[in-house]
Amino acid sequence: MIAIYMEHKNGKLKKHSLELLTFAKNAFEGEITAFSVGKEVNYQESFNYGADHFVLLFTENENIHEEGIANAIKSFVKRKEFKIFIFPASNTGRDIAARVSAFLDLPLLQDIVEFKKENDNLLFKRPIVAGKAYVWEKINTERFAISVRPNVFPPEENKKEGKFEKIDVSIEEKIKLIDIKEKEEGEIDVAEAEIIVSGGRGVGGPDGFKPLKELAKVLGAAVGASRAAVDAGWIDHSHQVGQTGKTVSPKLYIACGISGALQHLAGMRTSKVIVAINKDPNAQIFEIADYGIVSDLFEIVPALTEEIKKLKGDT
Amino acid sequence: MKIIVLTKRVPDTGTPIKVKGDGSGLDLSSIPFVMNPYDEYALEAALKVKEKKGEGEIVLLAVGNDEYKETIRHGLAMGADRAKLIKVENPFVLDAIQVANLLLEEIKKEEPDAVFCGKKAVDDERSYVHAFIAQKMNYSYLYGAVNIDFGDDKLKIMKETERGLATFEVPFPCLISFDKCQFEARYPSLRGIMAAKKKPLEELEVQNIPENRVVSIKFEPPPPKKPGKIIDLPFPDNVKELVRLLKEEAKVL
Numbered sequence: 252m253i254a255i256y257m258e259h260k261n262g263k264l265k266k267h268s269l270e271l272l273t274f275a276k277n278a279f280e281g282e283i284t285a286f287s288v289g290k291e292v293n294y295q296e297s298f299n300y301g302a303d304h305f306v307l308l309f310t311e312n313e314n315i316h317e318e319g320i321a322n323a324i325k326s327f328v329k330r331k332e333f334k335i336f337i338f339p340a341s342n343t344g345r346d347i348a349a350r351v352s353a354f355l356d357l358p359l360l361q362d363i364v365e366f367k368k369e370n371d372n373l374l375f376k377r378p379i380v381a382g383k384a385y386v387w388e389k390i391n392t393e394r395f396a397i398s399v400r401p402n403v404f405p406p407e408e409n410k411k412e413g414k415f416e417k418i419d420v421s422i423e424e425k426i427k428l429i430d431i432k433e434k435e436e437g438e439i440d441v442a443e444a445e446i447i448v449s450g451g452r453g454v455g456g457p458d459g460f461k462p463l464k465e466l467a468k469v470l471g472a473a474v475g476a477s478r479a480a481v482d483a484g485w486i487d488h489s490h491q492v493g494q495t496g497k498t499v500s501p502k503l504y505i506a507c508g509i510s511g512a513l514q515h516l517a518g519m520r521t522s523k524v525i526v527a528i529n530k531d532p533n534a535q536i537f538e539i540a541d542y543g544i545v546s547d548l549f550e551i552v553p554a555l556t557e558e559i560k561k562l563k564g565d566t
Numbered sequence: 567m568k569i570i571v572l573t574k575r576v577p578d579t580g581t582p583i584k585v586k587g588d589g590s591g592l593d594l595s596s597i598p599f600v601m602n603p604y605d606e607y608a609l610e611a612a613l614k615v616k617e618k619k620g621e622g623e624i625v626l627l628a629v630g631n632d633e634y635k636e637t638i639r640h641g642l643a644m645g646a647d648r649a650k651l652i653k654v655e656n657p658f659v660l661d662a663i664q665v666a667n668l669l670l671e672e673i674k675k676e677e678p679d680a681v682f683c684g685k686k687a688v689d690d691e692r693s694y695v696h697a698f699i700a701q702k703m704n705y706s707y708l709y710g711a712v713n714i715d716f717g718d719d720k721l722k723i724m725k726e727t728e729r730g731l732a733t734f735e736v737p738f739p740c741l742i743s744f745d746k747c748q749f750e751a752r753y754p755s756l757r758g759i760m761a762a763k764k765k766p767l768e769e770l771e772v773q774n775i776p777e778n779r780v781v782s783i784k785f786e787p788p789p790p791k792k793p794g795k796i797i798d799l800p801f802p803d804n805v806k807e808l809v810r811l812l813k814e815e816a817k818v819l
């Protein structure tokens with residue numbers, strides 16, 4: 252049996268978690284049990300994408316530290332029938348994957364992007380050295396855990412008559428939250444976004460992000476940034492894409508005023524479609540861009556926002 | 567106060583790294599090696615805590631070969647007090663649990679107040695060693711710290727969460743893994759470099775290592791990217807063409 256940890260936001264299962272159901276069906280054999288920690292989860296959605304069971308580890312506690320979440324999961328995952336554990340390779344998903352795997356003393360491979368069967372062996376591929384190479388690995392034990400990169404395996408509908416189970420859990424944590432600077436309402440996390448509009452030193456200052464934010468809004472996109480923009484203090488680090496920021500694979504990445512340094516590419520080169528807008532025709536970013544415009548971003552970005560508004564208005 | 571800082575030696579990922587022609591590994595022959603950048607943040611954080619507390623000992627701990635000594639000297643030059651190197655001939659063939667178990671033995675002996683390390687090693691990116699150690703030591707564990715403050719004998723750790731930038735109080739004993747931090751790691755001073763030569767670096771022999779559970783089979787370069795299109799039209803036709811291509815060709819709008 253396969254156990255899949257699902258993340259949700261205010262009870263709605265995240266897309267990257269639904270992707271895991273399709274991944275599991277294609278990679279492994281056996282019944283799929285999806286599980287989440289929370290108060291209320293729209294679990295029916297998991298049955299639409301192939302879960303045979305859904306277990307809600309119920310708690311009223313709106314805790315946000317992974318220590319508590321992992322502790323809530325521990326007694327449930329001890330069930331002997333679970334052989335394979337799958338987690339989303341989001342920031343929290345990787346953290347929880349590592350805690351739960353360590354608790355169960357299981358080998359863990361993080362951030363899987365591909366799998367294949369070869370002479371009865373299952374091989375998993377994941378990026379290493381900041382995306383400059385990939386490694387195929389084999390796990391020698393029957394029980395193991397993996398985390399799977401978001402936006403790589405598109406979710407496919409696969410309706411099941413799933414069974415729902417609710418288990419009360421208590422959240423135990425020694426780590427205490429003492430302060431939080433809440434994000435702006437509606438802000439989309441770059442790590443999960445399907446479209447990212449990203450700005451670099453070329454935006455010229457904090458105000459330079461305004462046209463990018465407007466474009467992001469009409470696209471339903473997240474705003475990303477290069478380290479140069481973050482280090483200059485124009486936008487906070489949670490937006491940074493790259494080796495020392497987030498690794499993303501959206502379906503569309505629009506790089507505005509970003510030169511395309513190796514450390515930046517490390518975080519976004521697996522994006523499906525890359526658009527570059529840069530004044531310098533020799534900027535490295537054009538080497539990996541699918542579409543490029545050599546021009547001033549302050550001319551192009553607002554015009555692009557208007558064009559897309561028109562397009563969305565039409566359809 | 568005793569803090570252990572885990573220090574891994576890694577190829578500098580800022581340089582172009584290639585896969586060997588036969589896929590048997592990475593070609594690292596002319597690549598410079600550095601201390602794992604996230605471990606450097608961890609060490610800087612430990613130095614900050616020690617300075618704030620006014621006393622304490624910082625111990626570097628690594629599983630590696632002879633070449634690791636250069637990396638460890640760098641950490642000692644930054645300000646760590648002493649180091650332990652668990653010697654293995656080929657650190658590259660060990661899986662995360664093997665490495666974690668070797669580190670654990672020494673951590674148990676040292677009984678530190680805290681273990682600091684990186685959120686991942688930038689070479690093999692397993693992101694597992696920390697959680698494994700925290701679990702086996704039954705330490706509180708926080709992943710991905712971006713800042714640290716120490717006062718009244720308490721650790722306050724900042725971390726990016728889904729809801730926003732959060733501050734947590736983490737009790738001792740604990741393990742903290744560091745992300746890219748809001749502060750920079752210091753460069754060793756000339757005095758630090760001189761002093762490092764005299765600081766103790768203990769080398770430990772390993773008897774037997776339990777079997778691998780994960781084996782690397784084959785290495786691959788990233789898939790080649792098909793050449794892109796520069797949309798060379800006057801404004802605003804270039805924007806209109808871009809939107810058309812995104813909608814009709816790439817089908818992402």
Ligand SMILES: Cc1cc2nc3c(=O)[nH]c(=O)nc-3n(C[C@H](O)[C@H](O)[C@H](O)COP(=O)(O)OP(=O)(O)OC[C@H]3O[C@@H](n4cnc5c(N)ncnc54)[C@H](O)[C@@H]3O)c2cc1C
Nearest residue numbers: 451452453477478479493494495496508510515530531548
């Ligand atoms: C260890 C390490 C880790 C790092 N990690 C990261 C990381 O995670 N993420 C990251 O991004 N970087 C990282 N870097 C930094 C990286 O090397 C580059 O310095 C950084 O990515 C450059 O950012 P940039 O492209 O915004 O700035 P620049 O390289 O200065 O490029 C700005 C670009 O904007 C263009 N431009 C200027 N004005 C306009 C305009 N009006 N319209 C259109 N184009 C314009 C210019 O032609 C130029 O190409 C790291 C570096 C190191 C050493």
Ligand SMILES: Nc1ncnc2c1ncn2[C@@H]1O[C@H](COP(=O)(O)O)[C@@H](O)[C@H]1O
Nearest residue numbers: 572628629683684686687692693694695
């Ligand atoms: N061989 C090693 N020696 C010392 N520390 C290590 C070693 N391997 C991993 N670590 C530590 O564990 C962290 C996570 O590594 P990893 O799980 O391999 O991504 C690193 O940032 C290091 O601090």
